[in-house]
Amino acid sequence: NAGVTQTPKFQVLKTGQSMTLQCAQDMNHEYMSWYRQDPGMGLRLIHYSVGAGITDQGEVPNGYNVSRSTTEDFPLRLLSAAPSQTSVYFCASSPTFTPYGYTFGSGTRLTVV
Amino acid sequence: GIQVEQSPPDLILQEGANSTLRCNFSDSVNNLQWFHQNPWGQLINLFYIPSGTKQNGRLSATTVATERYSLLYISSSQTTDSGVYFCAVGGATNKLIFGTGTLLAVQP
Numbered sequence: 767n768a769g770v771t772q773t774p775k776f777q778v779l780k781t782g783q784s785m786t787l788q789c790a791q792d793m794n795h796e797y798m799s800w801y802r803q804d805p806g807m808g809l810r811l812i813h814y815s816v817g818a819g820i821t822d823q824g825e826v827p828n829g830y831n832v833s834r835s836t837t838e839d840f841p842l843r844l845l846s847a848a849p850s851q852t853s854v855y856f857c858a859s860s861p862t863f864t865p866y867g868y869t870f871g872s873g874t875r876l877t878v879v
Numbered sequence: 880g881i882q883v884e885q886s887p888p889d890l891i892l893q894e895g896a897n898s899t900l901r902c903n904f905s906d907s908v909n910n911l912q913w914f915h916q917n918p919w920g921q922l923i924n925l926f927y928i929p930s931g932t933k934q935n936g937r938l939s940a941t942t943v944a945t946e947r948y949s950l951l952y953i954s955s956s957q958t959t960d961s962g963v964y965f966c967a968v969g970g971a972t973n974k975l976i977f978g979t980g981t982l983l984a985v986q987p
Contacts, residue, residue: 801977806979807979808883808965808977808979809967814974816973824974825976856922864910865967865969865973866912868912868975869924870923
């Protein structure tokens with residue numbers, strides 16, 4: 767039982783490049799979410815999903831896309847990376863349809879130059 | 880949306896001391912959780928406490944929903960308690976919104 771797995775752990779991108787941050791959970795959790803953490807700003811919700819095929823926007827969705835084709839996977843896509851997207855990204859999952867009892871991944875540190 | 884404010888922003892304690900962390904929120908909530916982020920960045924769920932009081936070892940939490948605040952108590956602090964403590968709240972939507980956290984440093 768691996769919990770929530772995020773890949774990669776570290777990534778450096780050039781401005782304008784695209785990439786996908788992967789998040790997978792093996793706990794059959796319904797709810798999954800992506801947060802970004804910046805110094806002094808806590809964690810801010812980017813996108814979330816209450817189940818396969820259903821996604822919605824969080825507090826800071828601009829510049830990010832998500833999809834939820836399976837219960838297990840919730841990838842976060844940056845279509846054209848900008849320096850403002852330099853951050854640490856966390857994926858979290860919850861066993862219910864609501865954000866209760868979160869399990870967090872270990873994070874992806876992204877630098878956009 | 881719901882605003883979440885945590886205080887104090889920073890706290891330094893000697894090992895063995897007690898502390899109280901506060902979380903204020905701007906609207907009624909049906910979901911309130913406390914998290915600890917250790918110095919290596921790992922986030923752990925401490926309490927789910929939209930109302931009432933809970934205790935887990937040296938940690939306890941109280942939420943007074945009618946007055947829109949929650950308190951996290953740490954007793955007999957240890958160096959392993961160091962890190963950032965986050966309060967997160969959710970209301971009518973399925974969004975869990977985090978405060979900016981309290982950075983706790985426990986010195987031996």
